[in-house]
Amino acid sequence: MNNLLAPSILSADFMHLEREIRMLASAGADLVHCDVMDGHFVPNLTFGPPVIKQIKSISPLPLDVHLMITNPEAVLDQYIEAGTDWLSFQYEAAIHHQRALTHIRKKGLKAGIVLNPGTAVENIRDLLPDCDYVLLMSVNPGFGGQSYIPQVDKKIRQLAAWRKEMGLQALQIEVDGGISLENINRLKELGVNIFVAGSAIFNTQDPVKTIQEMKKGIQ
Numbered sequence: 595m596n597n598l599l600a601p602s603i604l605s606a607d608f609m610h611l612e613r614e615i616r617m618l619a620s621a622g623a624d625l626v627h628c629d630v631m632d633g634h635f636v637p638n639l640t641f642g643p644p645v646i647k648q649i650k651s652i653s654p655l656p657l658d659v660h661l662m663i664t665n666p667e668a669v670l671d672q673y674i675e676a677g678t679d680w681l682s683f684q685y686e687a688a689i690h691h692q693r694a695l696t697h698i699r700k701k702g703l704k705a706g707i708v709l710n711p712g713t714a715v716e717n718i719r720d721l722l723p724d725c726d727y728v729l730l731m732s733v734n735p736g737f738g739g740q741s742y743i744p745q746v747d748k749k750i751r752q753l754a755a756w757r758k759e760m761g762l763q764a765l766q767i768e769v770d771g772g773i774s775l776e777n778i779n780r781l782k783e784l785g786v787n788i789f790v791a792g793s794a795i796f797n798t799q800d801p802v803k804t805i806q807e808m809k810k811g812i813q
Contacts (some may be wrong), residue, residue, distance in 0.1 A: 595763070595764070595766065595787055596787075597626075597782060597786075597787050597789070597812040597813065598624035598625055598766075598787065598788045598789070598812075599622075599623050599624050599625070599657050599788075599789050599790065599791070599805065599806065599808055599809055599812065600625035600626070600627040600768070600788055600789065600790045600791075601618050601623050601625075601626065601627060601631060601772070601790075601791055601795050601796070601811050602625060602626040602627040602791065603626060603627065603628060603629075603649075603792075604627075604629045604792050604794035604795060605793045605795070605796040606792075606796050607796070608709050609683050610629070611649070612652050614796070615643075615649065615652060615653050615655070615770070616652070616654065617801065617802065617804035617806065618655060618679060618708075618765060619630065619653070619654040619655050620802070621802040621805040621806060622786070622806055622809050623648075623655060623805055623809075624655065624806055625655055625656050625657070625660065625679075625680065625788070626631045626649065626653050626656070626657050626757040627658045627770070627790045627792075628641075628646060628649065628657055628658065628659045628660065629662060629735075630642065630646075630659060630660065630661050630662060630663060630673070631662045631663070631735075632662070632663040632664060634663070634664045634685050635663050635664045635684065635686075636662045636735050637664050638682075641789055643669075643672040643673055643675070643676040644674075644676070645745040646673060646676040646677060646810065647677055648680060649677075650676065650677030650678075651677075656680060656755070656767075656792075657676040657677065657678050657679050657680065657681035658679070658680040658682075658684050658685075658788075659673055659678040659679075659680065659681050660689075660708060660735070660770070661681070661683040661684065661687075661772065662684060662708075662725070662735050663681065663683075663684075663687065663793055664687055665687065665688075666683035666684065666687055666688055666694070667688055667689065669692060670683075670694060670698060671701075674698070674701045674703060678703060679703060679704065679776075680700075680703065680704040680706065680726075680727070681698050681704070681705060681706070682705070682706030682707060682708050682727070682729050682768075683706075683707065683708060683711070684707075684708045684709075684735075685707050685708060685709050685710075685713060685717060685718060686709075686710055686713060689716075690756065691701035691707060691721055692721060692724050693772060694725040695725060696724060697708065699724070699726070702785070704726040704727060704728060704730050704748070705724070705725060705726050705727075706725060706727040706729050706768065707721060707725055707729070708730075708731060709728070709729070709730055710734065711729060711731055711732065711733070711734055711737060711745065711746060712734075713742050715730075715749040715752050715753060716752075719781065720754060722756060722757075722760060722762055722765060723760070723762065724791075725765060726764070726766065727765065727768050727787075727788060728765070728766075728767055728768065729768040729769070729770060729788075729790075730746055730750065730753075730767065730768070730769050730770070731750050731770055731771055732769050732770065732771035732772055732773070733770075733771030733772050735771075740771060740772055741770060741772045742772025742773065742774075742777060742797050743772070743807050746769065747784060748765060748770075749770065750781070750784045750785050750786060751784060751785065751794065753765075753767050753785065754767065754784065754785030756774055757785070765789070766787040766788055767785055767786050767787050768787070768788035768789075768790065769786045769788070769789060770790035770791065771790075773790060773791045773794060774794040775794070775804070775807055775808060775811065776792070777792075778808055778811045778812060779811045779812070781810070782812045789808065789812060791808065793807070808813060
């Protein structure tokens, strides 16, 4: 299983978004992570399907779209039709989790479920066979630039153990929040396969170099 770097455009320069996305591809990133926020489930507000569609039209990389929104099941098809490649939604915001995951997969996308830091990982054990990946929030969602919450380590270990125990070798573990050059290798050793980083990339003097160093850390 390849380890993937998914820079979050939440921290990008939105006045030059096409340039930023093309930079990610040229630097060797694997996915473009898009945080969709509705100002209700989380306090921040970002963008919706029209912007995702525009990003898809210029992105050389697959789009990893994370729905931080209330009632995600009502709008899954809008994001699917906009060109999303990987689509995840918050466990806390959905009702019929298994049905939503199955629907996403039937449309040919990779399907993921997301847990906030305060949500026990045991809640999703029975859903794992229906997931291509699980996204663990390692900060409280809504804003970039926060520090990694160390209690998430325990969740990573548990998911990695279930992956082996349940024979789900293809299940990928994604982590978002507070990932940096200082902890990315340690998280890989715990069992993380997909690494989301925003401010740790875009707020550096040389984002290309940072991406390349992060890629080395997860290889």
